[in-house]
Amino acid sequence: MTDSSANSETTIPVGSQSAWFLTTDQILQRLSDALAENREVRASLPGLKDLLDDYLDDEVDLRRVEFHRRLLRVFRDAPRDATYGSLLAKLEGSERERVARFVDDDAATPDECGVGFEHTMSLGVREHLRDMLRGKRVPAAPGPRGLGRVRAPVTTELYPDEVLVYKDTEFHNWGLTEQYTPVYTCIPSTVAGVQRIVRYAKSRSMGVRCAGFLLSRKGHPPSLSLSRSFREPRKKGNTLVRVGVAVTNERLRRWCVASNRYTLPVNTIMVEMTMGGINAPICHGSGIGQQTLSDLVRKVEYVDANGELRVVDEPEHLRVASGCFGLMGVITHLTLEFAPMTYAILEAKHVPTIRAIPPPPGMSLEDIPPALRLELTAEERKHDQEAFERHATRDYYNEWFWFPFSDTIWVNCWDHTTDEDGVEDYPNEGAIFFSFVTQFALNVLQSAPILRDFIDKLGLNEAATTLIGRAAKFALPEKRVKTYLNDALHFQRGIQNVRVLNLEVSIPLVPAKADPTKPDWAIVQKAWWDAILKCYEHSDTCPQRMPLEMRIMGSSDVVMAPQRGNHLGTCAIEILTLYSAKEDWVWYAQEVLDGWMALTDSEGRKLRTRPHWAKQWKEFRVDGKPWAETLRADVYKDEIAEFKRTLTNIGRFHGPLGGYEELIRLQTV
Template sequence: MVVDYIPHYTCIPSSVAGVQHIVRFARDHDMSVRCAGFRHSWAPIFGRQGQITISLLSLAEATRIPNFTAMAKALPEWLFRKTELQTLEVVSGTPRVKGNVLVRIGASATNEQLRRWCIENKKYSYPLNVIMVEMTVGGTNAPICHGAGRRHQTLSDLVRKVEYVDCNGKLQAVDDSRLLRAAAGCFGLMGVVTHLTLEFEPMSYALMKPEKIPVLRAVPPPDDMAMDKIPPALRLPNWAPEQRAADIKRFEELATNGFYSEWFWFPYSDLCWVNCWDATADPSRTEDYPSNAQTFFMFISQFTMNVLQNAKILNELVEKLHMDEAAVTLISKAAMFTLPAWDEPVKTYLPDALHFQRGIQNVRVLDVEVEIPLQPSETDPSKPDYAVVRRAWWDAILTCYAHSSKGCPQRMPLEMRIMGGSDIVMAPQKGNKLGTCAIEVLTLEAAKNFWVPYAEEVVGKWLSYCDRGGKKINTRPHWAKQWDGINVDGKPWVEKMKGEDYRLEKEEFKELLAEIGRKHGWSLKDLKRRFSNDFFDAFYFDNI
């Protein structure tokens, strides 16, 4: 746990009218209101101490471990309570791309409900999403979350309308494309979002063909990294120059053109799990993935991992015998065993492929992620160069090995996705015309005592990269991941975010919100009083 706060009231509304009553109560008693979904965030974006929290789900569903949302696939629909804030329906309107449709979604709907709705209708699908099904749509969208694939932007870039209850308790809507650049990714600062309208594409089908490839070949090291820097366990004695060149070419092709592009490396594993695939409109021979049995196995595996990391006797034994590296290696082997690898592609529904892992919410972890802008190729500036991406990947691996005798702070995977840029003002991917490398390191919560110094070391390397002109690349953290409490160059990372990374964007963001407010009858001062918290006060509203 990295965020700890106690609200005075926790409310669980089931209707828009209920939300309006809560906000009016807050206005009348001069209290602030903020929402929480599955609480899958490490950032200080929750409510103020002693104020009002709106839980988008029942407290049992939002906080209970194990959580059974992933098992919904095997359970009948009637077991799951639906409210006005969990609606899913195609609505009228003009999408930006011919053939697409607009889908109105309640903020309390979970990604699992959304996934099931798409599969049952078999007509339309979202083209991107986070992996987890245990997240609300409102909670996924508010901090500008993302999927993978260089052709895809963030989830907030798909938003075409935001319906929200403002600081006066009135139901309002924003559908102007220019204003949506702020409203669609506003961290709940504009008000309590009740529904989002997103642009969906016709249903397509993923041609999944996950592979387990030697780490050296999956993402080849940067050209200037000497082989003696590579950990001996990862070296390939017969890795000829022509094979290296072919591996680099393949990695760049997958990163540049794949519909979905993702790489996983578990600490001390000599294999990398490569999950890169394309999509097709052909529905023939579509398979169900994961099946009910596979989903149950994932659920049990994730829950078991969480039980083991909280086993005091086991942790003490590992520490006393200095078996940290052995224990982490065993965890990695078990994780790699559970991940599939197929000789031939398996065709499945696109939403199923996007949510290929289930039950992740049942493992408590810590997570730091940055978004690195892809740099232009020296020979063709219209195409991305992946030298910095390969360096970021291997810097993280080498740092992990360097700490193998220091408690093994990283106990969960290094993960990397290649994605597009964003038009959302406060998106960390904004302005990345050639695309973005979203790269993250995770650990089990049991390693929290070792974690922050380690994370600072990895982040320090990721933030040190420069372009060919010697200028620092504008690498920024994922808003929902862990950046609070982490220092960069001896100062809180948030100071860099405010003074450098988002210096211009935060002013544009406030200007757009103020313009919406003038139309809807509220001011930025009203937002600060009603929907902000201590962090947002200091970041956005310090001069209000």
């Protein structure tokens, strides 16, 4: 059956019928037609119809750079919407000038605008720092005795040697899912400063909570060096590297590229996060041969509940300390096992949705949206299945991105080599700048009232989501390049500037009935396609406005890791949306989660599917109960007991000053 045909007996989901039947281009054509019929709206979004028409015209070679330039011009010139100007004003001076030049000048290329471009701090963090430095709710008075001094309202230096203290300054996390106002917000720049803060808090029965949104002191080199630990790496040829927890992935990346000797073999995509921030919640990368970042930790240095500097390097203790969520104390340094530098060969591809990850056995063609159907031979289906399994089991790194209502999937699967001939640092300044521009464009799209009003008026939610998805998809790299392994892990920049909400679970790969030595890939394929069908089912409101993503990775030895015990590997799968869709998100994500939690193995047994600790999970329910309750009472019951027992043993190992038996008792209560 081809894209244009449809079975008359097909059951159409509850949502918009157009999304079910129409391809990406047909949905965007519908948006263009609506603009043609409404002169007032067309005038309020000048140039949008022409942009869509050129994009849809096979005779026009509209490249992704020009797509984003013209898209931003629509909102720059919008007579009744100031979104573009207000968001542009929030950028730093140099960033603002570069973006404006790119948008205004047809001849301005990303490479020209990107010369000397450097951006590693999210806009939300920057605004928070500005508020603090302007003296927002900060008294111009001496700080608490023994702790430091309150920062004067007027200052330009962020990182002096002493502890800075701000009073009653609200903190929120990136996704705005956690907000609180501590009595004091303290910014130490030394380990001694951390110790001073902990001792002050203890003497006054106050708690200490770490938030990794500040970096190491501006202009100073990162705390990062080859370690002289007495312990040897577990794998021959590897080395140990001591890293301060305030070191960002970007600084670590530059250090690895400059030395061209060693690299972390696995990492998250974002370069803006700190090493402490990605280690504490047991973050991960991709590749069935890779474990979590916490599995690479060989030593933890931290300040305990009494303000004493401690070290954990016993293997059994590290299985807890390396992923302890900050419950052990204030981590100051990590020693991790690095591998020799290798080089990745990137060549991401856009593959038809039905072919990149084939529907699972038992899913009929009528169950699949006609927009995604292709007429395939048995040989082609066999080839597609083998290609998917090969990427999942043999490639060093793998991931699949599907944007809502898209008829293609972005497949980013690659291997690595020790041959460095032809290697280049990637992405270059121009590509990084273009990533920044595309994320800026996404913020404009999700924030512009004029676009929301137009979509609501005409009931074209799936068209707006498709436009956003197309813009985001254009931000993904397409060129073939050979680059440093850690560059390949951080292939995309600027994504921290688009606030999103996301739910991710780790689904264990379980034995196939026909061959218990191999995973049952049908479960993975069902999880993937269930999420796609759920998106179509609710295309009338489009709660999901960013991609469905999936990575296949290994297991973990860390006690609280979601991947622990998954000996055949783990499927890390997640759904994302823009923050602007927050009102419709939780109920929608709950429906997707219900499907994932209902998955069973070939014997009908429910899988031990677990949440990614750094994503959303506390809002959801499993088996009719709050997810936290089922995790505590069942799925993580044994691990929690082991976790607390090991923390207690660490405290006893450190002697009477450890203070952990009392800490564990309080946590238990």
